[in-house]
Amino acid sequence: MTISIDSQGSDTNSLQPKGWLRYLSFSLDHKVIGIQYLVCGFLFYLIGGTLASAIRIELASPMSDFMPRDVYNQVLTLHGTIMIFLWIVPVVNGAFGNYLIPFYVGARDMAFPRLNAVAFWLIPPSGLMLVASYFIEGAAQAGWTAYPPLSITTPQSGQIIWIMSVLLLGGSSIFGGINFIATIIKLRRPGLKLMQLPMYCWAMLGTSLLVVLSTPVLAGTLILLSFDIVAHTGFFNPVLGGNVVVYQHLFWFYSHPAVYIMVLPAFGLVSEILPVHSRKPLFGYTTMVFSIMGIVVLGLVVWAHHMFTSGTPPWMRLFFTIATAFIAVPTGIKFFNWVATLWGGKISINSAMLFSCGFIVNFVFGGITGVALAQVPFDIHVHDTYFVVAHFHYIVYGGTVFIIFSSIYHWFPKVTGKLMSEKLGILHFAITFIGFNLCFAPQHWLGLNGMPRRVAEYDPQFQFVNQISSIGALLMAISTIPFLVNIFLSIKNGKDSGDNPWNALTPEWLTSSPPPVENWEGEAPLVKEPYGYGKPITQEN
């Protein structure tokens, strides 16, 4: 990797792309790769969002009248698959992880820069292949969960392409996880202890452990599923002697930790954002670390709460009820600690802070419905209904996506050296918050009263509430506009931010904005107290 001091990253080698073209190249620079993940992920977010809009248009009327029924099933399958594997997982792990972690451990780059670039470049082709499958012979239409026998009996090519795409995306995720673990454990600058790292590093360490332990099981499962589809084996096909519930166990062994893979990095990011904008230390550093590890351990042993109605025995249902409910304890601790971080601070009410506070409110709501869902008797009524859809959107959108936006507002000045417009940011927040809650809050009632998931037609008594939900979705779509306008205008004409517009203390702010290729001029700063706000001493550099 050629190195130069020029913050543009250009050098004497005329073959290296300059300027924005770097972002289309096989760059080994973790900052470039981080932005590649972010922009690529956001493009897939827009595609997934378009699919969601199609769903909400269909659901505005109780009949199946907007698109053919099998197309609707393809749309909902791709919506879930894209949002999970091409937006959330790559962005909170790959984008922010790659950009920030070398700064936080005091390194010039990740442990394995080439593996890093490979991990990113697996994503655009897999995503394009997945989207293209619609135009070949139809996309997969068995839901992102791909339960057999349905996934074995629907049209083959779409499902096989889906499997190949998810296998590649899972591989990308595993490579990233290996890189993060090695960087955090092995690449810390001299003098920097584990318990002095910014909380995001701990979150990524926990997440990467989950990635490395659970994603391979999904890979194996999908390989077996593809054998069933293509070679007519009977792993999950009862007609040939197989067992459909075994698929569910194997699938959820990954897919439950997957939700923590989507949420733990967001927990880490908000732990970075709140102290800066409240000028107060993160409350309870040690307990925050332990609660991350608690969530990681518990997250691996609760998967069957997705299978309470499948035909599992009572003792199994009970074990998973208790274990799942206990995850509320370390998670709750984190939320109390975040509120305690705000308490007594000097809070700047800006876009980053608003989205983080919106996250707290939304996620507490989603977490509560989660504890309810963990109880077997409760879940039996609402399993596979819009109650579950509402729950996980509160967590994934109201939680993680809100944090992604908060993080963009927070770190945009660092990446570009410019400030974003606060006016547009607050407008973005307001429309998003209202639209999101309008869309998903009513869905709890829909599920409780009889509307199942993954349907294009429903009982007409639910039409009015569905229309409210669709209006909320419309607002969510509209909210993208002030955000995108803000991004483009700020990149072009934004006010100069200076190196550290928030006067933050973590290592990435102790260098220029944007940072030089080697991250700092000279040695990496040793920051022993990344949350040392409110203290009279100055940070050593």
Add this chain to the structure above:
Amino acid sequence: MTTLDSSKEIKKNNSDVSEHHEDFRMFGLITFLIADGMTFAGFFAAYLTYKAVNPLPDGAIYELELPIPTLNTILLLVSSATFHKAGKALLKNKNSDTQKWLIVTALLGITFLICQLFEYFNLPFGLTDNLFASTFYALTGFHGLHVTLGTLMILIISWQSRPKAGRITNKNMFPLEAVELYWHFVDGIWVILFIILYLL
């Protein structure tokens, strides 16, 4: 200051800092092998669940003989020992011995694969005959892929460790150590597979 000078200065800074770090490539490989192991764990879990819960249908054939797999087990265990010998030779800077031991290891690997294929052709059941047949072929096939990959890598490093090449030496042992760890991993998976599929 030219770019060349400044990059020298940064490299100096870098090496000051990196001197404190050990070689973490092995750490990365171990993490990868844990991930790979989890894939096998998923397969084993499925197999054991089927054994406990799904009975073999009447008239289905699923019988395994022990001689060939036992031979295969011995072949792999011996190959791990020969690989170890190759590593010891490299420490003593005896590259030609290293090469010889690596080629022996590769030959043992190839013999394993030939025996496995021989077993496949002589089994009374095929891939789709019944659930246990399918699981058997999936597990041994996936493992066999790993052996194939490992054998190829052994051949590559045996070429790279030839005496005058200077590619793999006792100052640059990582390629050999990495492939050796991978090979021991593949060996270990086979032992577990042998116990679970053939002995249980």
Add this chain to the structure above:
Amino acid sequence: MISKNLYLILIISAVFAISFWIGFNVNLLPAEASINAPIYDELFKILFIIGLIIFIGMTIAVIYSLFKFRKRKDQLGDGIALEGNLSLEIIWTVIPSIIVLIIGLYSYNIYDRMGGMKELNHSHEMMATNTEKIWAGISQASNSEFVSNNLSVEVSAMQFAFLFNYPKGEFISGELHVPVDQKVSMKMESKDVIHAFWVPEFRIKQDIIPGQPTILNFTPTKVGKYPIICAELCGPYHGGMRASIIVEEESDYKDWFNKNTKTEVSL
């Protein structure tokens, strides 16, 4: 100092009061039409109230902080350098753990009252007798009761319909008729992909899987016609896969049964 604590007590009491009021007066659930339903609704109320208390409390804390502790224009300094408070952290670890444990045990009690803990076979639920295996579903009866129960129905699910086989009458119907206040026992199997049997008014649901029968038992308590909804994605017509369960007075049920029965036995 006294007035500060008083405020806190007032606010906490208000949060509790509002949560209890909403919990007892806002009905988010459909009609109760089985023995199960009131038991379920009891659990729902408790979870709803606890959830409201926590959600309203946290939201107030966040909004209050944003107002009380916002940075005024002239302020340049930081907030207080508070890094933790061990006693506070212990409190908000122990109390949630206790609440979670209590909710868990209470749910176990509810599940038991709904019949979830009943064994379906003599031995392990999933173990095969020589002739067939039954997967666990909610059961207020055992498999042996299925045979002797007057009201046993075999349910077949397929893409995209439910069929109800009344073995005692040797007929198959597209509608599920049952008499009110009597125990019904269903043995369900799918002919193709995974489906599910869900009646919202009964608060019960069970997946119908191919390859293994699942058992679902219930006792309806209110006369009426209720939807049976498929609650597992089964293909393009999943949304249209519905049937009806008609709960009727004993005499009306007997009339219907006798009209349809093919056997000598009449009720």
